[in-house]
Amino acid sequence: MNVGFAVAASVLVGLGAIIHLYIFVLESIRWSRPSTWRTFGVGSQADADTVKPMAFNQGFYNLFLAIGVAVGIVLFWAGMPEAGAALIFLAAGSMVGAALVLIASSPKLARPALIQGLAPLLGIVSLVIALTTA
Template structure:
């Protein structure tokens, strides 16, 4: 949501610790990135739906792939800039929890 719909908002610039002057220059990239993240989230939710519907293999595979991608992206974020550790936890924490729970349930 932040990248795709609220990139120019001052609050979003604060979250990502970016100068507001960079918002316009990077808006197209952020828009694309926001939808990329949304599609990963849809994949994780679809995995849950498949799991509940009785297709455990497909559901767990999709959930594991999507949440692993989210977790790895949060690791890349914090490795790129240690000051973004809090943001990395917000991004990767739920993914890590979901990944651990889904793997423990198998």
């Protein structure tokens, strides 16, 4: 295993987890604040109230992905690299997949898609390199 790339992968997917944790806070905890729902392009309090249950649920998806990455990183470095890598690939891969769905469904949301998907993607690439090189 290439330790340098493994460290880089951990940092990058960890950053992805932090971003998704922040999205959880916005969607599930701070959604009622106008500054938050405007960040997501919601134009009125009535619209924010209508989509609040969906945002709350979606926030928890982001939290679970962040937890998956965090547990994967811990397992990877705690002597269970196969289990850790599997969790990292699943959780970070889901982050990348969600970013691809976002940009495919609405190209004008390319910036948010890049914010949520680039670090996990680079982390996955780094982890593949780490696991396939010495």
